[in-house]
Amino acid sequence: MFNPVKFIKYFFISSGAVGSVFILYYFLALLVGEVNIDRVIEKQITSSDTKNILFRSGLNQFAFSYKTKMMKKVKPRVVVLGSSRSMQVREQFFEQKFINLGGAIQGVTDLEDYVDFLDSNSLMPDLTILFLDPWWFNGKTSERGGMHQLDYPTGVSIDHLLKSLTLLKKGNWIKASFQNEHMGIAAILTQEGFSRDGSNNYTKYVSSEGMPTDIKFQHTLKRIENNNFPFQITNHPSPHLIKRACMAIKKINLHTNNLTLVAPPFAPTIWNLLSKDPKYSYINEAYEELEACLQLEIHDYMTTNNTYDCEFIDGFHGGDTSYARIILDLFVNKNIDNGIVDESFLQTFIQNESGFASGFTRHQSKDFAEVDFLKLGCSK
Amino acid sequence: MLFNSLEFIFIFLPIAFFGFYFLALKKHSYAIAWLAFASLFFYGYWSLYSLPILVISIICNYLFGMKIANQHITNRHIWLVCAVILNLGLLGYFKYFNFFIENTNALRIVLGLESISFLNIVLPIGISFFTFTQIAFLMDSYQNKVQEKSFLNYVLFVTFFPHLIAGPIIHHKEMMPQFADRTIGKLNLLKISLGLLIFSIGLSKKILIADPLSVYADILFNGVQSNLVPQLFLSWLGSLAYTFQLYFDFSGYSDMAIGLALLFGIWLPINFNSPFKAINIIDFWQRWHMTLTRYINMYLYTPITLRFARIGANYSQTTSLLFSLVIPTMVIFLILGLWHGASWNYVVFGAMHGFFVVSNHLYRNFMIPYKKKNILSHKYLTFKKSLSWMLTFLAVNAAFVVFRSDSLSDAIKIYQGMLGINGFTLPMIIAPYLGSFADYGNWLQIPGVFSSLKLILLLWISFVLVLFAPNTASLSESADEQSTKLDFLNNPFIAIFCGLLFALSVANFSQTSSFLYFQF
Numbered sequence: 001m002f003n004p005v006k007f008i009k010y011f012f013i014s015s016g017a018v019g020s021v022f023i024l025y026y027f028l029a030l031l032v033g034e035v036n037i038d039r040v041i042e043k044q045i046t047s048s049d050t051k052n053i054l055f056r057s058g059l060n061q062f063a064f065s066y067k068t069k070m071m072k073k074v075k076p077r078v079v080v081l082g083s084s085r086s087m088q089v090r091e092q093f094f095e096q097k098f099i100n101l102g103g104a105i106q107g108v109t110d111l112e113d114y115v116d117f118l119d120s121n122s123l124m125p126d127l128t129i130l131f132l133d134p135w136w137f138n139g140k141t142s143e144r145g146g147m148h149q150l151d152y153p154t155g156v157s158i159d160h161l162l163k164s165l166t167l168l169k170k171g172n173w174i175k176a177s178f179q180n181e182h183m184g185i186a187a188i189l190t191q192e193g194f195s196r197d198g199s200n201n202y203t204k205y206v207s208s209e210g211m212p213t214d215i216k217f218q219h220t221l222k223r224i225e226n227n228n229f230p231f232q233i234t235n236h237p238s239p240h241l242i243k244r245a246c247m248a249i250k251k252i253n254l255h256t257n258n259l260t261l262v263a264p265p266f267a268p269t270i271w272n273l274l275s276k277d278p279k280y281s282y283i284n285e286a287y288e289e290l291e292a293c294l295q296l297e298i299h300d301y302m303t304t305n306n307t308y309d310c311e312f313i314d315g316f317h318g319g320d321t322s323y324a325r326i327i328l329d330l331f332v333n334k335n336i337d338n339g340i341v342d343e344s345f346l347q348t349f350i351q352n353e354s355g356f357a358s359g360f361t362r363h364q365s366k367d368f369a370e371v372d373f374l375k376l377g378c379s380k
Numbered sequence: 381m382l383f384n385s386l387e388f389i390f391i392f393l394p395i396a397f398f399g400f401y402f403l404a405l406k407k408h409s410y411a412i413a414w415l416a417f418a419s420l421f422f423y424g425y426w427s428l429y430s431l432p433i434l435v436i437s438i439i440c441n442y443l444f445g446m447k448i449a450n451q452h453i454t455n456r457h458i459w460l461v462c463a464v465i466l467n468l469g470l471l472g473y474f475k476y477f478n479f480f481i482e483n484t485n486a487l488r489i490v491l492g493l494e495s496i497s498f499l500n501i502v503l504p505i506g507i508s509f510f511t512f513t514q515i516a517f518l519m520d521s522y523q524n525k526v527q528e529k530s531f532l533n534y535v536l537f538v539t540f541f542p543h544l545i546a547g548p549i550i551h552h553k554e555m556m557p558q559f560a561d562r563t564i565g566k567l568n569l570l571k572i573s574l575g576l577l578i579f580s581i582g583l584s585k586k587i588l589i590a591d592p593l594s595v596y597a598d599i600l601f602n603g604v605q606s607n608l609v610p611q612l613f614l615s616w617l618g619s620l621a622y623t624f625q626l627y628f629d630f631s632g633y634s635d636m637a638i639g640l641a642l643l644f645g646i647w648l649p650i651n652f653n654s655p656f657k658a659i660n661i662i663d664f665w666q667r668w669h670m671t672l673t674r675y676i677n678m679y680l681y682t683p684i685t686l687r688f689a690r691i692g693a694n695y696s697q698t699t700s701l702l703f704s705l706v707i708p709t710m711v712i713f714l715i716l717g718l719w720h721g722a723s724w725n726y727v728v729f730g731a732m733h734g735f736f737v738v739s740n741h742l743y744r745n746f747m748i749p750y751k752k753k754n755i756l757s758h759k760y761l762t763f764k765k766s767l768s769w770m771l772t773f774l775a776v777n778a779a780f781v782v783f784r785s786d787s788l789s790d791a792i793k794i795y796q797g798m799l800g801i802n803g804f805t806l807p808m809i810i811a812p813y814l815g816s817f818a819d820y821g822n823w824l825q826i827p828g829v830f831s832s833l834k835l836i837l838l839l840w841i842s843f844v845l846v847l848f849a850p851n852t853a854s855l856s857e858s859a860d861e862q863s864t865k866l867d868f869l870n871n872p873f874i875a876i877f878c879g880l881l882f883a884l885s886v887a888n889f890s891q892t893s894s895f896l897y898f899q900f
Contacts (some may be wrong), residue, residue: 002866004573007875011576014879015886022887144606147599155890158588240607 025164026156032173033183034059034164037152040183041070044196051181052364054201056193058167058185059160062149063103064110067198068117071099075123078340079256080198081105081114082131085264085316087200088323089129090360092349095342096126100198107136107146108241111248118255127340128256129330131264132298135230136245137286139238145245191368202313203361207368213314215375220270220315230316233279237286246293253296260336261298263287265322267312271302299334301326310355310378319357324350355379381425383636384586386889392422393640396541400644404565411565412532415644419539423506426545430504434539437470441514442534449521449529460522464515471511474503479722506545508719510538512675517552519679528556540646542637546630548651548671555646564645570866574855575642577869577878581852582635584881587888589842590629596835597622597784604790615797617835622784623777624842627656630669635853642856649674650853656846659768661736661775672719676712684708705741710734725782725791732779 026035033040033055040055047053055066071079077096080089087102105111117123135141153160164185167173171189180188187193190204204210213219224231253259266274274280287298301307306329311321318326328346330336353359355378362370372378381388396418404411424431444463448456478498485495517537520526537555538544558564600618604610610618634651641648651671658664665673685708692703710731717730778795785791796802858865868874 001864002570002573002869004569006872007573007869008569008576010872010875011573011580011879011882014876015883016879018880018883019886022883144603144608153890157888157890158884159888161887 022156022161025161028174029156029160029164032177032185032188033057034160034185035153035155037066037069041066041073043183045070045073047181047196052195052201053181053183054187054191054193054195055183056186056190057152058173058189059163060150060152062152063101063194064105064113064149065151066194067099067101067104068114070198071101071123072121074099077126079125079128080131081128081252082264083133084200085133085318086129086131086262086323087194087198088318088320089327090195090199090320090323091197092345092360093324093327093341096340098197100200102131102198102200103194104149105130106149107142108245108248109145109148111136111245111252112145113148115248115251115255118252123255125256127258127260128252129260129262130249130252131262132245132287132290133230133264134237134283134286135232137237137241137290138230138232138234138282139241140232140234141230142241143238145241191365199360201361202319202358203364203368206313206358206362206370206373208371209367210373212373217267217269217309217315217374217376220267221273223315224270224273231274231280234282237282237289239289242286242289242293246290249290249294249296253294258336259296260330261294261296262326262330263298263300263302265301265304265307265318265326267309267315267318268307269309270315275303299330301329304329308355309374309376310372310380311357312374313357314374320359321350321353321356324353324359381422383633383640384583384885384889386886389886392418392425393643397643401565401567408562408565409532412536412559416532416536416539419536419541419544422541423539423544426505427502429502430507433470433504433507434510437467437510437514438535438538440466441517441538442531445517445521445526445534446529448518449524449526451524456522460518463518467511467515467518471507474501474507476718476722477501509547509549510544512549513538516549516675516679520552525553526556527553528560530556530560533559540641542640542646543648546633546637547669548634548637548649549675550648550671551674554649558646566645568645571642571645573869573875574858574866575639576882577639577874578635578642578852578856579639580878580882580885582632582637582639583885585628585632585635587885588881589838589845590625590627590632591888592834593621593625593628593838593842596838597625600794601784601786601790604793605786609802610794610797611802612797612800615794615802617839619777619781619794619798620839621835623780624839624846626780626784627652627846628842631853638853638856647856650851650856652851652853654846654849654851656773656776657769658772659765660772661733661740664772664776665733665737672716676716680715681708681712684711701742706738709738709741713737720783724788725785728788728791729779729783732775732782736775736779 029035030039033043034057044053044055074097076099078094078098080086080098080100080102082102082105084103087100089100089102091098091100101114105114136145164173167185167189173185173188176188180191182188182191182193184193192201192203192205194200205212223229227233249259249261265271274283283302287300291298306325307318307322311319313319324346327341328343328350331341332343332346349359353362356362356370357373358370361368370380372380381392383389396415399414399418400411403414420431420435423434441463444459444466447453448459448463450456453459478501481496481498488495517526517534533556536559537550537552540550540555543550597618600608600610600614601622631652638648638650649671651669653667653670655664655667658667685704688708689700689704692700695703713730713734714727715730716733717726717728720726720729778798781794781798782788782791785794793802855866
């Protein structure tokens with residue numbers, strides 16, 4: 001005969017045991033910043049200038065939700081928008097309240113989502129600098145302009161727990177979380193991540209302890225050779241994506257006093273290769289079509305002579321100095337909106353950090369001093 | 381409040397549970413009133429705006445029911461017609477009025493007339509379910525089948541929170557005697573343990589299988605909506621993901637409803653009986669959303685078929701078949717399609733199933749002589765069974781494509797993809813096994829998530845479960861028996877496994893979504 005008392009007892013014991021594990025894990029995840037992104041942002045923006053608390057999740061690489069929440073909280077006057085190829089623009093470059101939304105915009109869909117975000121939050125920054133990646137307009141890279149980015153989790157889950165456990169292979173993040181104040185498992189382990197202004201910090205990656213993947217740009221070159229992301233080839237940019245981007249940018253323009261559009265740089269070695277290859281002629285074509293649609297200039301920093309391989313993180317991600325040069329050129333030499341940038345800081349920074357990729361972080365720790373991590377023969 | 385939410389499981393349910401058994405110690409009617417109040421609160425928590433609509437609908441239908449059940453009045457049929465029209469009118473207004481305007485506008489544009497503005501109508505949640513439940517009550521009242529007439533029990537019959545939002549569609553005669561039974565307020569540990577078991581399994585179906593599958597289904601269906609041209613593998617994987625998502629979501633909800641009801645000592649009818657084990661489409665509909673099929677059979681199919689069969693009886697065999705089978709079946713399935721929502725997609729879904737069922741009946745008629753002669757070999761019958769299963773599964777999967785798509789043109793794109801008309805790309809997951817061939821160009825690219833082992837694993841688990849797992853909800857039928865049927869539950873691993881499923885599901889609540897059938 002079935003004994004229901006025994007059944008109920010075993011049911012509650014097993015569910016209670018597993019439940020307790022998850023409750024404990026929830027508090028641990030909360031402590032290290034892997035749940036409740038609002039708490040992470042609060043901690044970052046209320047920290048002192050000297051204590052640079054970084055954030056990088058080990059479980060979720062989507063930046064849109066984190067950066068837009070940060071923007072909503074800070075209400076900046078200056079905003080930088082774009083993919084990971086805009087993350088090195090810093091608050092120190094400007095004299096106004098600043099947020100870098102680099103990494104939040106991975107394609108046209110994110111641009112549209114950003115418009116929705118502005119609409120629903122009535123935000124109106126004075127200046128928006130939008131870094132446009134050419135592959136946003138390549139139908140072969142993303143037919144639909146990318147997918148909507150997921151939100152950060154508000155609670156834990158089985159996936160969450162399993163991924164965290166897997167990350168223990170990369171280092172004991174539980175122990176490390178008691179040794180540094182960074183938030184997110186990746187930031188705790190590598191001491192790299194987003195600063196309180198949203199800009200990105202490379203430390204371990206460019207040091208002798210890092211494991212750079214793009215030695216002599218071989219990884220980027222391999223991507224180009226195999227037409228892998230983001231170097232898929234196409235005959236022409238997608239008219240559908242250009243049209244959608246044009247509409248979204250026009251709306252962004254209505255939400256800012258000054259919109260500056262930029263074509264971000266490639267390492268000169270890489271750009272020399274791309275610019276000569278007719279299979280990538282879509283890049284210039286895309287920018288021209290977009291300019292025609294918007295009736296706005298896109299400032300081209302792909303073909304500039306003012307950038308150097310040694311100041312790059314990899315073949316298509318410029319470092320701090322590259323972006324300092326761009327901002328100085330845009331706002332002082334091209335005289336777009338003089339007075340909004342800290343010119344003397346930029347001049348000094350470029351002078352001191354010339355030839356380095358990680359000017360803002362390379363002095364932080366002797367362990368993480370920048371070396372010739374790309375093995376290009378750069379003097380560091 | 382979702383069944384799969386922390387506030388439901390850890391606040392609402394314990395309060396409702398302990399309140400019910402505590403008040404039952406005082407007086408049976410207090411416990412029933414408490415459960416009715418808790419159910420109205422549960423509904424109001426969803427949508428306070430819809431609560432008055434539900435309450436008015438209950439009061440009106442109860443009064444109509446009492447009037448219709450009164451043998452001493454002569455024009456009962458007029459009262460019945462009025463009541464049914466009122467119910468259908470309410471449903472029609474909330475669910476179908478804008479659909480009517482949309483189609484009228486399409487016609488007006490052709491005629492060069494100005495369009496009519498849409499009305500700002502918010503569909504009250506569960507309206508299809510509580511309206512159908514009450515129409516059945518009115519019909520039963522007319523046929524003198526209503527014995528139990530307590531208003532309080534009637535309120536609980538309509539609002540009982542486990543079934544209120546998305547069924548099972550219950551019948552007056554199977555519920556009212558249970559509410560009147562004074563033993564339901566007595567703590568029944570057998571029912572409670574079965575309730576916990578069935579609820580945990582339903583919860584895990586939803587959280588651990590349906591929700592993860594929804595990610596992949598959404599990539600296909602939302603992608604097509606934003607101009608994705610789906611190719612062979614994407615179309616098949618996405619459509620299979622949706623078919624299983626829908627099954628595990630809806631059957632999971634039904635299991636949870638049955639389990640929750642058992643916690644209060646109430647038995648609810650089962651809604652799914654392993655539908656993907658069906659070897660023909662008629663069999664499928666006897667196993668899928670069984671309470672809706674039962675309802676439709678009882679109140680629509682049988683009366684309509686009888687009416688048409690009478691007309692067809694005077695004609696030739698072919699015409700008679702048209703009247704007795706084709707017309708009633710198609711009409712019923714079109715209604716069934718429209719019941720799901722105001723969209724041409726649902727009409728096409730109904731039409732497809734109507735066509736499948738008619739074809740199934742015709743094939744059966746055609747095969748009768750061969751079966752009688754017993755000339756079909758055993759090998760052939762086994763082969764035929766496998767083929768029939770596959771055909772049934774493919775037909776069901778194909779119909780769910782149109783059911784889920786945002787428009788008919790999206791569905792057509794997916795069908796083209798499934799037929800290979802949009803070309804095919806291989807998943808990245810097999811690239812390592814292709815050696816140097818993998819280096820050839822873009823043809824290996826497929827949206828990243830579709831390369832994941834997780835999808836393959838989820839589909840594999842889904843296939844195994846739907847084909848080989850026993851039907852857990854049917855255990856509720858043994859809830860009143862002290863038979864050996866439940867002896868296997870003495871194995872502690874079953875209780876531990878259920879507890880584990882429950883805890884893992886609760887731990888995953890942050891990633892869950894609403895139930896698919898709530899929109900209907």
